[in-house]
Amino acid sequence: METAAHGSWPSPVGAALAAAHDGRxxxxxxxxxxxxxxxxxxxxxxxxxxxxxxxxxxxxxxxxxxxxxxxxxxxxxxxxxxxxxxxxxxxxxxxxxxxxxxxxxxxxxxxxxxxxxxxxxxxxxxxxxxxxxxxxxxxxxxxxxxxxxxxxxxxxxxxxxxxxxxxxxxxxxxxxxxxxLTAERHRFVTGPRLSPDGTRATWIGWDHPRMPWDGTEVLLAEVAPDGTFRDARTVAGGPAESIPQADWDAAGRLLLVSDRTGWWNLYRASVGDDGTLSEPVALCPRPEEFGGPLWKIGHGWFAPLENGLVAVVHGVGTTSLGVLDPERGDLVDAAGPWTEWAPALAVHGTRVTGVAAGPYSSYELVELDTRTGRARVVGAAHTDAVDPAYYPEPRLRTFPGPGGREVHAQVYPPRHPAFTGPAGELPPYVIRVHGGPTGHAPLVLDLEIAYFTSRGIGVAEVNYGGSTGYGREYRERLREQWGVVDVEDCAAVATALAAEGTADPARLAVSGGSAGGWTAAASLTGTDVYACGTIVYPVLDPRGWATGETHDFESRYLDGLIGPFDRVPDRYEERSPVEHVDRITAPFLLLQGLDDVICPPSQAERLLARAAGRGVPHAYLAFEGEGHGFRGADALTRALEAELSLYVTVFGLDRTDVPDLGYRT
Structure with a gap:
């Protein structure tokens, strides 16, 4: 092993390589x-x-x-x-x-x-x-x-x-x-699913100001011979019960995922001749999640098989693919290295195919034969882009947060097969904040993380209060506390890593995109924990969001995250990074897609205008043709190289292979 300063190590994990393997x-x-x-x-x-x-x-x-x-x-x-x-x-x-x-x-x-x-x-x-x-x-x-x-x-x-x-x-x-197919009943709906006998259809709907993880309704209608829907009515769910999926089993019974107990569990109910629904019965009641946030229409966490078994994605934090026997309540998981299963399952006979990844493998198509219990990769198979010795080794951690609350995180220390840091030198760390904020950071191989860890920079992903995967109570910690709990939880992880001697307290950075970009910006205006920050296609001005500056789906999201704008307008100003640019003393990098209709460039431009002339170094990269979430290889490459360049400059790293960002002050 050679000894070299953290952040200076050579690495085969280039930004272009990470970009080429982006997506799933x-x-x-x-x-x-x-x-x-x-x-x-x-x-x-x-x-x-x-x-x-x-x-x-x-x-x-x-x-x-x-x-x-x-x-x-x-x-x-x-x-x-x-x-x-x-x-x-x-x-x-x-x-x-x-x-x-x-x-x-x-x-x-x-x-x-x-x-x-x-x-x-x-x-x-x-x-x-x-x-x-x-x-x-x-x-x-x-x-x-x-x-x-x-x-x-x-x-x-x-x-x-x-x-x-x-x-x-x-x-x-x-x-x-x-x-x-039916009269307009709800502002948001999922696609209808036809019962096995073709006589009924079911779908899910909800309305502003609720988000689908707040409360949804399951609708049921008769399908007339002419194909029209008749007598559509709500049969399950409500304002405080989130049901993200409903479908039929082979016997014509309704399966649905509900968080009525505080955890998304799987339920089954029978439909009477008059269309009434029996009381749903939990098929495998457990304090774990059998569902998740309905960010995309068509997500599915379960899939019924013709033989009566049900394939389910479930877990706490991490997820597994299991096969549930509804009659006995037995649940058997597929064996394998995968720690994250996407909410998308395909069934063919007794075989179930899902999209899964693990700490040392990217997302791939995995087929489970429910007769034999054997799982195998059948598509988009992971291949090692570099020697796996350059991949980070994650450590699942739970940190104490303010008031004694638990904060979940994945910590990725620097790792290189041929280099180590000097004795007594603590590595810099980047606190990565996931988007959503109703989402989570999965425990999977991410070459963007490897890009940093293989160069000697540690990374910690924080599943702060409000994240999914830990029950509704954990999710609800963020209710009217966005910009507070998320910022505090990330800071708690950062300061704990520094206090225990894992990270250099003088070389901590915060980085995030979308809602994570909000938390990164709010962390720079609200704490002195970080030496710098990377803010990517962020929410920066919640008042703008609340007054027509974003898309319809999330236009009332802040009612729950901050509070109704007409009731607590001062809170929007108090939490807004745009309104407190004067509090930013650490250098920052701002990355923005110019075609973003969710977090529009106008918000980034307002922050930049107010940061001008304040003496704080900052850089701005705007990407033509990119929206909310960069997808093109060029944008992905430039964004990752720019982030490393920020850390090289601020942390004083010995590297010359980074672009000049042309900092403004």
């Missing part, structure tokens, strides 16, 4: 004996490709560039494709194309020159027509999905309803050919 496969689905999913393509402008794994195991890209399979419903999107297996002609695929948000039908086996054909029209009003969470019903000649329709120029001028789109293309130029 999503939305798996079975089409006959084939497995399909969407996959990231950072080198192709960040588009999402549709990938097909044939029965013989070969993988191919089903749609070439520029086709981009991604929805913009509620801006975060959701499940953007579905398919039906046909005895003749091969699969019929329906997908949402990101640039125009139209639904397209595609028959990949139709012969040479087969091209997608549009199913839905273009609207000139506001954000137009958008579609998500499709289910193809060939026998009905239509695809059921969620329609999001702009009714005016403002982001909040929008309506959403379950809808049926004809598969024959008759609605491609005729909005009236789209059949709305």
């Amino acid at each position: 496969p999503e939305y798996p689905g079975t089409v006959g004996d084939e497995l399909w999913w969407t996959a990231p393509r950072p080198a192709e402008g960040g588009r999402r490709a549709l990938v097909r794994r044939r029965a013989d195991g070969t993988e191919e890209t089903a749609l070439p560039a520029p086709w981009n399979v991604r929805s913009r419903v509620v801006e975060y999107g959701g499940r953007p494709w579905a398919a039906a297996d046909r005895p003749e002609g091969g699969p019929l695929v329906v997908f949402c194309h990101f640039p125009d948000q139209r639904l397209y039908a595609y028959e990949p086996d139709a012969g040479p020159g087969a091209e997608p054909r549009p199913l839905t029209p273009v609207s000139p009003v506001g954000g137009g027509l958008r579609w998500v969470d499709p289910v193809v019903h060939p026998d009905r000649g239509e695809v059921w999905c969620v329609l999001e329709e702009s009714t005016g120029p403002a982001p909040t001028d929008v309506r959403r309803v379950p809808a049926a789109v004809p598969l024959d293309g008759s609605a491609a130029g005729d909005r009236t050919a789209v059949r709305e």
